[in-house]
Amino acid sequence: MSKKEKAKLVETAKKYSPEEAIKLVKQTSWAKFKESVDMAIKLDVDVKKGGFSIRGFVPLPHGSGKKVKVAVIAKADKLEEAKAAGADVMGAEDLIEKISKGFFGFDVVLATPDMMSQVGKLGKILGTKGLMPNPKSGTVTMDIKKVVTEFKSGKMEFRMDKGGVVHLLLGKVDFPEEHLVDNLKTAVTSVYKTKPSGTKGNYIKSITISSTMGPAIKIDQKELIEQDE
Structure with missing residues (x-):
């Protein structure tokens, strides 16, 4: 299957369950090298506020596949x-x-x-x-x-960038699906725990994952966390 054909497997407007999304990441991976599985979490925060910072750690249960020095x-x-x-x-x-x-x-x-x-x-x-x-x-x-x-053993630090997005490495495309799902769920929970007290509404606006060279796949965060409306 060609790169374009693989990309068509993803419905750009649809939000997938974590399990469906991981399966699609594997199906749409096309590079000859061992691609990483990356996640981007968009937070609903006012990034214009000076000195505002979100950071923390996530203990990935199955590691990231990266050798941390x-x-x-x-x-x-x-x-x-x-x-x-x-x-x-x-x-x-x-x-x-x-x-x-x-x-x-x-x-x-x-x-x-x-x-x-x-x-x-x-x-x-x-x-x-x-x-x-x-x-x-x-x-x-x-x-x-x-x-x-x-x-x-897989503990990773994360921090919000200037655009209000947290980027995380979840593993490699050749990880078992269940391991990637476990890492994804643990990572989302860890990021959600950084929600500042008093913050109202949906702290996590969107979650997308992709392989290094693959298309972005949206995830339905309602299947992962319960947020205040």
């Missing part, structure tokens, strides 16, 4: 803990200096509280890439082993 900034005893948990990059002052010179061989940065006074020097460098360790996000912690394990 975790960096840990800590003192010697905690670095041993990090190594045992599978961290990819580890160090203390030496790693801070390396990052300050442009090293970015990682996707997540964890730090222990006693190193934050020095990690603070990397604020502009890591902050612009959304990688600055933060107590609220759980990336500043003494429980290094636990947090490294979580990220290596």
